[in-house]
Amino acid sequence: MFDFAEFDYDFVANRLVVGGEPMVLHCHHYNVFLQRSIQDAEYIDSAPILVGAAAEVAFAQLTDLLARTADIPARKATVEALYRASGLGLIDLGALTERGGDVRTRSTHYSIGWKEKFGRSRTPVDFFSTGFLAGALAAIYGLPLADVQARQTACLSTGVTEDVFVLGRGPANFTIFAQRQNPVLNPMADDAEPATSVDRKAITRAVAAMPLPVNAEGLIAVFGLYLTRLHADYYNRISYAFEREMTAATGRQGVEVAADLFIEAGHVCAFNTMGGIMTSPDWDALVLPMLKTPEDWFHGIFAWWNACGYGVAKVMDVSPTGATVRIYNDYESVGYRRMYGAADHGISYLVTGGVAGVMNLIYLGDIHTKPALTTEFYDRLFKRGQAFQARMTACQAMGDPYTEIHAELPEMAEGGHRLEGAGVSA
Amino acid sequence: MIKAAEKVYDCLHRERYRYTLDSPVDTGLFAHYADADAFQVAVYDAKHLLPQARVIFRIEPRDGSFLINGALGLDYVTVTYLRGAPMAAARATQEAILARLP
Numbered sequence: 001m002f003d004f005a006e007f008d009y010d011f012v013a014n015r016l017v018v019g020g021e022p023m024v025l026h027c028h029h030y031n032v033f034l035q036r037s038i039q040d041a042e043y044i045d046s047a048p049i050l051v052g053a054a055a056e057v058a059f060a061q062l063t064d065l066l067a068r069t070a071d072i073p074a075r076k077a078t079v080e081a082l083y084r085a086s087g088l089g090l091i092d093l094g095a096l097t098e099r100g101g102d103v104r105t106r107s108t109h110y111s112i113g114w115k116e117k118f119g120r121s122r123t124p125v126d127f128f129s130t131g132f133l134a135g136a137l138a139a140i141y142g143l144p145l146a147d148v149q150a151r152q153t154a155c156l157s158t159g160v161t162e163d164v165f166v167l168g169r170g171p172a173n174f175t176i177f178a179q180r181q182n183p184v185l186n187p188m189a190d191d192a193e194p195a196t197s198v199d200r201k202a203i204t205r206a207v208a209a210m211p212l213p214v215n216a217e218g219l220i221a222v223f224g225l226y227l228t229r230l231h232a233d234y235y236n237r238i239s240y241a242f243e244r245e246m247t248a249a250t251g252r253q254g255v256e257v258a259a260d261l262f263i264e265a266g267h268v269c270a271f272n273t274m275g276g277i278m279t280s281p282d283w284d285a286l287v288l289p290m291l292k293t294p295e296d297w298f299h300g301i302f303a304w305w306n307a308c309g310y311g312v313a314k315v316m317d318v319s320p321t322g323a324t325v326r327i328y329n330d331y332e333s334v335g336y337r338r339m340y341g342a343a344d345h346g347i348s349y350l351v352t353g354g355v356a357g358v359m360n361l362i363y364l365g366d367i368h369t370k371p372a373l374t375t376e377f378y379d380r381l382f383k384r385g386q387a388f389q390a391r392m393t394a395c396q397a398m399g400d401p402y403t404e405i406h407a408e409l410p411e412m413a414e415g416g417h418r419l420e421g422a423g424v425s426a
Numbered sequence: 427m428i429k430a431a432e433k434v435y436d437c438l439h440r441e442r443y444r445y446t447l448d449s450p451v452d453t454g455l456f457a458h459y460a461d462a463d464a465f466q467v468a469v470y471d472a473k474h475l476l477p478q479a480r481v482i483f484r485i486e487p488r489d490g491s492f493l494i495n496g497a498l499g500l501d502y503v504t505v506t507y508l509r510g511a512p513m514a515a516a517r518a519t520q521e522a523i524l525a526r527l528p
Contacts, residue, residue, distance in 0.1 A: 285499075
């Protein structure tokens, strides 16, 4: 079987690496919002990217994890258990052979999560599972990933009763990406964070050790949402491959479009995941006893954030008018450099939107009063033009020693210009 | 005793209530869910790292029809019910249990 608890969380870099793949926590709101943002650009053929990105990380990870398991049923069992432990749902690979086969399931995170967030879809939406299963087939039977095909022919999100994935052999019907380089992590400086009564390191350790309960459907229903522990480089690949295709199609404007979309996804992540955490009994039990001021809340939630596999976030300053967060080895920068080398623009979109989103929740949304995290509240908080906006003042992917995000209210910005978007190196 | 029952927003196909109680929750609650064949009670204690922390718990029946989240010493619990036919019965049962607490 498979248990993430058997893999040590690296508290120096705040990473969890499993089978060579860094794993990060994200919720269904972020997962399906990010995917839909990519799919909505109809002039980009996004399906091969979405499937290929999942196939890439699953194949690499499972090839590593299954290396010492020769028995095929045991290999299948490990894959099924990893899928479930990740909060992805339930799969039964019993009918799978070296030639492929059908995988049917009544529970997958993406199909259920999509329907919960957006309602019924007209077409199948679980590109992640499609790619994951392609990678699994190849890894289980020791096949080249380029010789495997996968497609989803039925999807719970459309209103039917099961997902059906059809796996086969033949030239891959998804993108095969160039081999990633080994990850390079930057050393951390001894930055002075402002004094606080919040024991940040203890929170990170306590949260990293907190079990994530998987229910009978293979889903992790916590904080009022569905959580997953997925491969950081899945998110990185779909984001940056999309951005590169956009740039190829539209020139430099593609970067601006991608930045807007992915920073918005970061807002969605902060609002739902971080908002869900800060309104939960778990927060009240673990963190709230240490919190006296809104600034403490900011320190507390970033201490929690540090347990999510995102890298090491340090709060350099925070006040009712703004905040600066420095992140060493943010997963976006580390992944980008593995895939594409040095970036010529800031690419740490998730954390840019995340910092602004957390500021909005704490200082404008009174998250301490446990407001309902509805779509209407989101729109009110983020889309009225008075919300905190953030920009990258440094980005590790560009060669900076760290990524740094500064958030402030629009009226605080010199000249009142819009801050968010692709930043430049400090 | 239940001091207040507030329906709180849940973005999934469920209904969630926050029950404020007369007294802080203690381990007496667990006695109502002691049948391990019917219920799964999970606790997480991080006091060795956070001395002020409370023990978190979650209680879930094997059929997944509801989920109780809370912490020992807090004066509330949240209960999330799956929507559907059995929801009214599950809610009535859980509210009766909470009402009997001191």
